Amino acid sequence: MIPLRFDKNKKENKRINIKVVATGVVAITLIGIVGLSIGRFSGANPVVPGAVLDGITAIGGNLNKGFTFLQDNFKDILSFKENSEKVEKLKLENEKLKKEIIVLNNKVDESESLESLKKSINFVDEDYKDKAISASVVGKNDGNWYNTITIGAGSKDGVKKDSIVMNGNGLVGMVYEVSKNYSKAISLLDTKSSVSFKLLKNSNFKGVITQNSSLEDKENYKDKGYLYGYMFDTSYDVLPGDVVTTSGLGIYPEGIPIGEVDKVIDDKNKSMKYVIVKPYVEFKNIDDVTIIEPRNIG
Incomplete structure (x- = not known):
C-alpha cells in the first residue's frame, strides 16, 4: 500500500x-x-x-x-x-402591488362618490341644482353613529345656516353652524332634528320623524341607527316596506328619500300610530355630501 x-x-x-x-x-x-x-x-x-x-x-x-x-x-x-434573492424580489413586488391596489381603490371610491353626489342632485328641484355645493365630511361626533358632522365647506363656498345636507342615498340632515371654511350639521339621528315626511304610495299619508319622540323602547331602535316618528292620523294605512320621503312641509324640499318603514306600532292609550324607519343613509359611514340652500319659507 x-x-x-x-x-x-x-x-x-x-x-x-x-x-x-x-x-x-x-x-x-x-x-x-x-x-x-x-x-x-x-x-x-x-x-x-x-x-x-x-x-x-x-x-x-x-x-x-x-x-x-x-x-x-x-x-x-x-x-x-439564489432562492433567498428570489423571495426578497417577490416581497418587493408584492409591496408594490399592494400600493397600486390602494391607489386604484381610492380612485374607485372617488368615482363612486362623484356618482353618488350626482345622484343626490336628482332629489331636488331644478331651482336648487345650480346652487348645490359638494363637500367632504372632515369630522364627526364620538360614537358609532353620525349624529353631528363637520363639513369641509363654509360661508366662502356659499354654505348657509339651515342648508339641507344629503348624499346619494337620501337625506342626511341640516346645517346649524357656519364658519368661513367649515360648517357643522346635525343628522336625522340627532334629538334636535325633525323632518316632516309622506308615504310615497300616498302623499296624503303624512307624519313627522323626530328622535325626541315619546315612543317606548326607543333607545333600542336608536342603537340600531333607526329613525322613528308618528303619523298625523292613526287611520293612515302604513305597512312595513312603505317608502318614506320628505313631504315639503318646513325647510326640506319635497321628495328627498328618507328610508323605508320597518315597523308600525299602534298605541291605543295615546291614540298614536308610531313608525320605525330604516334610513337609506348609512349613518355609520358618510364621506361626501351635497349641500343646498334652505327654503325661504318666511
Missing part, C-alpha cells in the same frame, strides 16, 4: 478530490473483503464467489447512495442564496 503524503505548506492551495479519495477507499475495502474471503474459505472450504460479490455490491450501492445524497444537498446549499 502506498501511503499518501501531503505537503503542509501547500495544503491550503490544493483542493482534495472527494471522488478520488472515495474511490481509493472503495478499492482498499474491496481488496480487504476479497482477502478475508479467500482466507476464510481457503483449505477445506471452497471459495464462494457469490457471497463476495454480494458484499461488494452492497457496499458499492451504499456508497453510491451516499454520493447521491451529498450531491443533492450540495446543490440545495448552492441554490439557497
Whole structure:
C-alpha cells in the first residue's frame, strides 16, 4: 500500500478530490473483503464467489447512495442564496402591488362618490341644482353613529345656516353652524332634528320623524341607527316596506328619500300610530355630501 503524503505548506492551495479519495477507499475495502474471503474459505472450504460479490455490491450501492445524497444537498446549499434573492424580489413586488391596489381603490371610491353626489342632485328641484355645493365630511361626533358632522365647506363656498345636507342615498340632515371654511350639521339621528315626511304610495299619508319622540323602547331602535316618528292620523294605512320621503312641509324640499318603514306600532292609550324607519343613509359611514340652500319659507 502506498501511503499518501501531503505537503503542509501547500495544503491550503490544493483542493482534495472527494471522488478520488472515495474511490481509493472503495478499492482498499474491496481488496480487504476479497482477502478475508479467500482466507476464510481457503483449505477445506471452497471459495464462494457469490457471497463476495454480494458484499461488494452492497457496499458499492451504499456508497453510491451516499454520493447521491451529498450531491443533492450540495446543490440545495448552492441554490439557497439564489432562492433567498428570489423571495426578497417577490416581497418587493408584492409591496408594490399592494400600493397600486390602494391607489386604484381610492380612485374607485372617488368615482363612486362623484356618482353618488350626482345622484343626490336628482332629489331636488331644478331651482336648487345650480346652487348645490359638494363637500367632504372632515369630522364627526364620538360614537358609532353620525349624529353631528363637520363639513369641509363654509360661508366662502356659499354654505348657509339651515342648508339641507344629503348624499346619494337620501337625506342626511341640516346645517346649524357656519364658519368661513367649515360648517357643522346635525343628522336625522340627532334629538334636535325633525323632518316632516309622506308615504310615497300616498302623499296624503303624512307624519313627522323626530328622535325626541315619546315612543317606548326607543333607545333600542336608536342603537340600531333607526329613525322613528308618528303619523298625523292613526287611520293612515302604513305597512312595513312603505317608502318614506320628505313631504315639503318646513325647510326640506319635497321628495328627498328618507328610508323605508320597518315597523308600525299602534298605541291605543295615546291614540298614536308610531313608525320605525330604516334610513337609506348609512349613518355609520358618510364621506361626501351635497349641500343646498334652505327654503325661504318666511
